[in-house]
Amino acid sequence: MSTELFNVADIFGENVFNDTVMQERLPKKVYKNLKNTIEEGKELDLETADVIAHEMKEWAIEKGATHYTHWFLPLTGVTAEKHDSFISAPLPSGKILMSFSGKELIKGEPDASSFPSGGLRATFEARGYTAWDCTSPAFVRQDAAGATLCIPTAFCSYTGEALDQKTPLLRSMEAINTQALRLLRLFGNTTSKKVTPSVGAEQEYFLVDAKKFLERKDLIYTGRTLFGAMPPKGQELDDHYFGTIRQRIASFMRDVNIELWKVGVSSKTQHNEVAPAQHELAPIYTEANIAVDHNQIVMQTLKRIASQHGMKCLLHEKPFAGVNGSGKHNNWSLITDDGINMLDPGKTPHENIQFLLILTCILKAVNKHADLLRESAADPGNDHRLGANEAPPAIISVFLGEQLEDVIEQLISTGEATHSLKGGKLETGVRTLPELMKDATDRNRTSPFAFTGNKFEFRMVGSRDSIASSNIVLNTIAAEAFSDACDVLENAEDFQLAVHDLIKKYATENQRIIFNGDGYSEAWVEEAKRRGLHNIRSMVEAIPAMVSDKAVSLFEKFGVFTKAELESRAEIQYESYAKAINIEARTMIDMARKQFIPAVMKYTKELADTVNTVTAAGADASVQSSCLKEVSELLKETKSALDVLEKVTREASQKGEGPEEAKFFYYEVVPAMENLRTPVDKLEMIVDKEAWPMPSYGDLLFEV
Known part of the structure; x- marks a missing residue:
């Protein structure tokens, strides 16, 4: 464990080509x-x-870099990079x-045919471009490869369609x-x-021992x-949540923070999460595109x-x-260049007309585009989550x-909000504790x-x-709601009257989306159904929202996606789902056939x-016989379920690609x-632990 001071x-930021460095080095x-x-x-x-x-x-080079890379976010869910050295002929x-x-800085040319494109590019059409995103600072990453200059970029096809998230x-x-x-x-x-x-993206994760990880194919x-x-x-005891961080984990967290701080990621908070072996890291907020890059980092x-500490994340x-x-x-949130937070309600939200309009615009946006x-x-x-x-x-x-809901209710019922609920003082009943405002x-x-x-907080x-x-969706649906409001208000003869009427209209029309109660309760599921709210339980059921007429109109209006780009992303989503479940199903088949069934048979x-030995000795073998019968019956059930899984997995491979294949995986293979x-x-609960072919949950969750 490192104890270096x-x-x-x-x-902080020593490996970032940030504004300070640019001012020092650039004319x-x-x-x-x-x-x-x-x-x-x-x-x-x-x-x-x-x-x-x-x-x-x-x-x-002063930082030790020998190579540079255009660092981008293709539609694979992870980052991509191709390294080129600085050497010339x-x-x-x-x-x-x-x-x-400058040309190498501004533009790169990875092979676009090998990244998901959802039909936007044929496999023989290989050319794609990465373009420098100068709003997200370059950084030097130091790892086993040495030091590499990473240049955040966007990634698009030869014909200009977006092939990435940036x-x-x-x-x-x-x-x-x-x-x-x-x-x-x-205003x-x-x-x-x-x-x-x-x-700002809070990141949850689990840590398990690397040796135990490598013993589990799944x-x-x-x-x-x-x-x-x-x-x-x-x-169930809630003792891990915010508990004392174990020394091995604390050492890991320290090294994570150091590496993140060096590349300008403002890692702020760390703690144990609810589940055993689960933890969380949270940064300070920053501009959306930088936040996206930072979260990937x-x-x-x-x-x-984690690997350096003998663990797997x-x-x-x-x-x-x-x-x-x-x-x-x-x-x-939304921040102006001169430091105004447009989502700050102030001390008297009922009097903050600008905030109330923004708030009700966002209610409208979320209600309209919840899917x-x-x-x-x-x-x-x-x-699963x-x-x-x-x-x-x-x-x-x-x-x-309570405070904003009360303001909204005033607006709906009377058309005017006259007061805001106050926090008051926290009564602890202990005189030696400081007085706190709630x-x-x-x-x-x-x-x-x-x-x-x-x-x-989404x-x-x-x-x-x-x-x-x-964030693409949040930005765009909010932009649409703001645009609609501005279209009305820019043409209003009496702005004050028009803005009050619009706030009341948006609050009234979109109040069904407001819910302050227990979202886990079955009563809410029924209430949401009564309100007409979507209950989209799976990825497969969610994907169609991306290519609905409503979505296409939204994204095309603001130049965020073309219809072709949306259709390609939907195709990629269906394909990604099918591939993920197929890999899981085949892994289960492999584990059952090669590990569980042989171990249980033995x-x-x-x-x-x-x-036989106990019976031959003339003793009562009923307990052993009962255990043998139970294990044998479960082994038979396992083999039967395995046969079914193999059958439906084969059938899934014959469904072609797209929605039908993904639906088959969801409705047939997953069950x-x-x-x-x-x-x-x-x-696993019956078989001798020594005979079980892999580490248990207890081994993974509590022996880190």
């Missing part, structure tokens, strides 16, 4: 041109890019020069900026020049346990540092049945809290979309997913030999997988 302020004119590109979207000329590239290269003397041009995210950020500025101008704000979505191939019986203790760093949404799964809370927001968090792993009394339900609703509202952990003071996102999809032989797991898990 360090100062966070000294190492004033070049620096100004780059800032104009970052802040105002002006085009960067090649001459300026050449100077930036040279200084970036020199800086990276050898000189006649045999020496080499280290070079890096391109549509940047488009959505432009859309929300334009429409939010329109709204601010209506007399002439000084703010830019509005940026600010995002963890290796799928990232989750496909079999496994619960140990005597789970999370967080996930990569967690995995890399599990980012699957449900690595263990019976205990809480993992997600990440996407905290979203699209649900789809943005769709993932095969999330099917959402609505399972540990995560938000699959029904989208908005939690406002917030005006409690929090609600069961809500998928909760207002938490000056931001909205709690559905899966732990291993990019947060880009959810154990039944031992039982049978014991029965067959559960039917195989059930008898195997029962066998």
Whole structure:
């Protein structure tokens, strides 16, 4: 365990080509041109890019970098990179020069045919481009490969379609900026020049011992346990949550923080989560596209540092049945360039007309596009997590809290809000404790979309997913709602009257989406149904929302996606789901055939030999016989369920690609997988531990 002392302020951002570095190294004119590109979207000329590239290269070499890479987010769910060294062609003397041009900085050319395109590109059409996202700073990553200059980029096809998460995210950020500025101008704000979505993504994860991980094929191939019986203790005592962090984990967290701080990720909070072996890391909020990049860096760093500590980091949404799964809370707000948080209600929300309009616009956006927001968090792993009394339900609703709900009710009933509930003082009954002021509202952990003071927290996102999809949707649906409001108000004869009428109209028409109660209760499921809210339980059922007429119209209006891009992404989603379940099913088949059934057959032989030996000795062998009978019956049930799973998995491969294949996997293969797991898990509770072919849940969760 490292005990080296360090100062966070000294190492933070030391491997980032940030604004401070640029001011120090770039000529004033070049620096100004780059800032104009970052802040105002002006085009960067090649001459300026050449100077930036040279200084970036020199800086990276000083950090030990030998290679650079265009670091991008294809539709695979992980990042991608191709490394090129800085060396140029050898000189006649045999020496080499280290070079890096503006053209190499601005544009790269990976093979686009090998990344998911959903039919946008034929397999023989290979050309694709990566384009430098200068709004997200380059950084040097130091790992076993040495040091590599990583340049965040967008990725598109030869014909211009987005093949990544970054391109549509940047488009959505432009859309929300334009429409939010329109709204601010209506309220007399002439000084703010830019509005940026600010995002902070809390990251949950599990840590298990690497040796035990490597003894389980399901963890290796799928990232989750496909079999496994619960140990005597789970999370029922709530003793792991916020508990003292064990030394091995604390050492890991320290090294994670150091690596993240070096590349400018503001890792802020760390703690034990609810389930055994589960933990959480949370950063300070930053611009949406940087937050997306930072979250990818967080996930990569967690995995890399875990391996260095003899552990494996599990980012699957449900690595263990019976205990809480993992997600990440996407905290979203809107910040102007001069520091105004547009989602700050102030001390008297009922008097803050601008905030009330923004709030009711967002209610309208979420109510209208709840299915699209649900789809943005769709993932095969999330099917196991959402609505399972540990995560938000699959029904989208908005939690406002008592204070704002009261203001909304006033607006609906009378058309005017005259007061806001106050927080008051916290009465502890202990005179030696300091006097604390309560917030005006409690929090609600069961809500998928909760207002938490000056931001909205979207709690559905899966732990291993990019947060880009959810923020693309949030930005775009909010932009549409702002646009609709501005269309009305810009043409109003009496602005004050019109804005009050619009706030009441939006509050009244969209009140069904507001719910402050227990999202885990069955009563809410029935109430949501009565309200006409969607209850989309699976990824397969969520995907169609992406290509509905409503969604196509929304995204095309604001230039975020074309219809072809949406259709391609839906196709990729169906294909991804089918592939994920197919891999899980085949892994279960492999484990059952090669590990469980042979192990149990061997154990039944031992039982049978014991029965014969005891009987021959003239003693009562009824207990042994009973155990043998029970194990044999479960073995038969296992073999029968295995045969069914093999059959439906073969049938799935004949369904072709697209919705029909994905639906078959969801409705036929997934239940067959559960039917195989059930008898195997029962066998684990009976068979001698020494005879069981892999580590148990107890081994994985409590021996880290």
